[in-house]
Amino acid sequence: MDVVRRSGRNKRQVKRLISVVLSGVALLCLAACHSAAGEADTPSIAVTILPQKEIVHQIVGNRFHVEVLIPPGFNPATFAPAPSRIRRLGRSLAWFRIGKLPVERTWTDRIRSVYPNLEIVDTSRGVEWIVPQGHDHRHSNGVDPHIWLSPRLMLIQAENIMNAMVRLDPEHGEEYRRNYRQLARKIKALDKQIHDMLADLPRRSFMVFHPSWAYFACDYALEQVVIEAEGKSPAPGDLSRIIALARREGLRTVFVQPQFDTAAAKVVAREINGRVVILDPLAEDWAENLISTARKLRTAQEVSLR
CATH class of the missing domain: 3.40.50.1980 (Nitrogenase molybdenum iron protein domain)
Structure with a gap:
């Protein structure tokens, strides 16, 4: 009889344990679904490379999710985006390009033909390009494309991003201007520190x-x-x-x-x-x-x- 009682108690304990585990899994699934839905509800902005992501985020804040076309570890000279990345880019309010990266040169017209309403912003407007001597930059229209590695030129790119956001989302224009001014102060301080x-x-x-x-x-x-x-x-x-x-x-x-x-x-x-x-x-x-x-x-x- 004692053996039977212990067996019954063990079964009830196992059932309670299974119930707790299943409840936990359900909560985790609900949390994951809620998180995914929250991200899906946030409109997106696209950039070409990772270094642009934080710059754009500091201007737009949490109003937009920032999509990056080229994932970590890939060479911009040879990268070809998967269809899923193209779709995410196409759903964005705007795509902020560096200007003359090979992947941009290759894919911009194709993306524009599929997503004609996508705003494509060239952040290099006003930048003075370097034409390298003795090195092959034919894939970048004969210029060195690495303008984001200069704080001085990043100020120009950030201003172009801010101006585009004010035009595309005028309701929050003053917020974008204020964020840009704060970012500009940080970039100037960074420039002085490196100097x-x-x-x-x-x-x-x-x-x-x-x-x-x-x-x-x-x-x-x-x-x-x-x-x-x-x-x-x-x-x-x-x-x-x-x-x-x-x-x-x-x-x-x-x-x-x-x-x-x-x-x-x-x-x-x-x-x-x-x-x-x-x-x-x-x-x-x-x-x-x-x-x-x-x-x-x-x-x-x-x-x-x-």
């Missing part, structure tokens, strides 16, 4: 595999020495010339970005008794990434002077 960090560097050159940092270098009187030749890994003769230049300039750090193959950079680093360090021009936290870049450039100088 102070780099002003006293004894050497003004640094070595990179892909020429992403020309606008940053221009802002702070630096010069990037590029390993890549016309958009490709260098030929043996070019590699020898670069190694000789690095030795002559006392460069012992080769900066690479995670979206590119680093084999040639590692060869150079080995030959100059140096090291390979990542600088990611597509990092999401735009401001912190530029501060981190300045720190790495200072460290590279310290390494070369040892």
Whole structure:
């Protein structure tokens, strides 16, 4: 009889446990559905690359969800968006383009033909482009597209974003203007901080595999020495010339970005008794990434002077 009672109690306990677990699962499902519905109810703004996301968010606040066309880890020169990404972009109020990235050049007309009501905003309006010497930027209409890596030029892009939002959503125009003014103060303070960090560097050159940092270098009187030749890994003769230049300039750090193959950079680093360090021009936290870049450039100088 005791065995029967214990068996009955055990069954009731198991049933209560199953009931609790199922209730918990149901609550989690409801929460997930509510979250998904909440995000779906929020109108969206699209950008091309991750560094734009925080800039747009600081202007529009929580009024819009920010969609990013190119996900982390992909090369903008070769990226082809999946249909699902195109659909999300097409449902947005506007698409804020950098201006001359290869993916924009390839896909803008196609996207416009499918979503004719999508507002496509070129944030580079008013920017003075750099035309690189000796490097293949044919995929970007002959100019260097990396304008977001300059705080000075990001001010122009942010103002273009603000003006577009005031035009598209005039009801909240004053809010967007106020947010832009706050953002502009932050960008100017960032610019000064980076300038102070780099002003006293004894050497003004640094070595990179892909020429992403020309606008940053221009802002702070630096010069990037590029390993890549016309958009490709260098030929043996070019590699020898670069190694000789690095030795002559006392460069012992080769900066690479995670979206590119680093084999040639590692060869150079080995030959100059140096090291390979990542600088990611597509990092999401735009401001912190530029501060981190300045720190790495200072460290590279310290390494070369040892």
